[in-house]
Amino acid sequence: MSAAVTHDDIARFNFLANFNKYMATVVAPGNAVAFRERVEPVWVRERGEPPQTRGEVRRAMASDPHYRFWSALRRCGMEMRQQAGRSLVLRQAESLRDRARELGSSHAAGLQLDPAVTVPRYQSELDNHCMPGSYYAEYLDDDVSAAANYDAGMFATTTGLFGRFLDGAGRGTADWLQQTRPAWRPRRILDLGCGVGHNTVPLARAFPDAQVVAVDLAAPMLRYGHARAVGMGIDNIQFQQANAEGLPFEAQSFDFIYSTMFLHETSHAALRNILGEASRLLAEGGIQIHLEQPPYRGMTLFEQFMRDWDCHYNNEPFWSALHETHLPSLLRERGFAAESIFETEIHALVEEEMPKVGIETEDFGRGGLWYAFGAIADGAAK
């Protein structure tokens, strides 16, 4: 389903991928050196103690020349990635749309759009991670361009860490599930905030007899995701447009519910509503699990500051709050007993030839390793 690319389109992304890698391995680590060698000493000299909060680290670093240059270049990289994606996708917006229609028509029941679904204000206020038009902009009927751009550029921003098909988190989740419950076969699976289904497809593959429902707010993502899945030979996913804060499904109708890198894009209130829905929909004996970047608790102030960059400069307004929230407690508030709530780590499962996450490739929030939390619906415990 992906967009047709020219030699120059590929070269543009090659440049951005290598630029990101260089930034992560050479330029970004310089911030810690600058902090240690010249920023913190000055702060201590002037105030008699080191910075006491993440915000103070940010204030201290704001005038450091290395940090400024790294930040400015990083922002440029984000914008160039969007420009490169849009320049290749928008010129073929009509043909991509036609291709999605054609692929989708062979399994039309797998796509359910609902024009009554509106984009909530917390999403429409700011274009998510600097994507012009966010996930929703539609420039023509049945547009898929926002999704095609997202799909085309993600490989460059993650430098291969999420795998060839960007499904490392989904494959890692399926693998985790098979290790945690070796003989268990979920019958109904729900993916919340599925986007183009990068991480839906691997679950549908791992459990071919399961019915998978993938929900998202954005029609372009669902149209593209549906066509992409059909193109990959997957027929057990239903892509459905819905707001995860209030889903049109019966209570306890899914036995595996998951989300990957979704919750940080939702507001304080929406986060609680979404976890409420996930808890309502979870069947007896079922599992819900949510993958995110690790929480800030236990991290040094400097690392928190580095990870917080996206909140301030990459249109991720809810990033800080989410990483400060004790997420397992939210499930506790939703009625789960402490012993049925868990926290774990999910590693991206990627092809042999793809790079693996390591200290040298982790780029503060972009590695192929996730923090996960969830709960088991155990009647006795709940």
Next chain:
Amino acid sequence: MNPQWLELVNAAASGKRPHFFGDADVDRLLAIVWAMAGELAVTRERLDTLERLLAERAVVQRTDLDAYRPDAEAARERGEWQMEYIARLLRVLQQELDALRATGAKASGD
């Protein structure tokens, strides 16, 4: 490209663009310089493909390129092109100097 898309291709994301340097113009300039660096890499990659295809098809070997020495005429033409190119890029400096000279000439009563 369909001209109606061109503006959309280069659209900004909603939200204020941050600036990190003391002067926001430095951020602007860096954005332009870095976009050019990207386009240079794109050109270099295209050239690399061309060289490899020529070598594969036994038209020109990559070692031939490194061993190539322009004759006098080619060297002169290249030199001319370089001068034109540099003058085009640094046009603004020349224009400012021209203006400064004109002011100086006026003041000295020429």
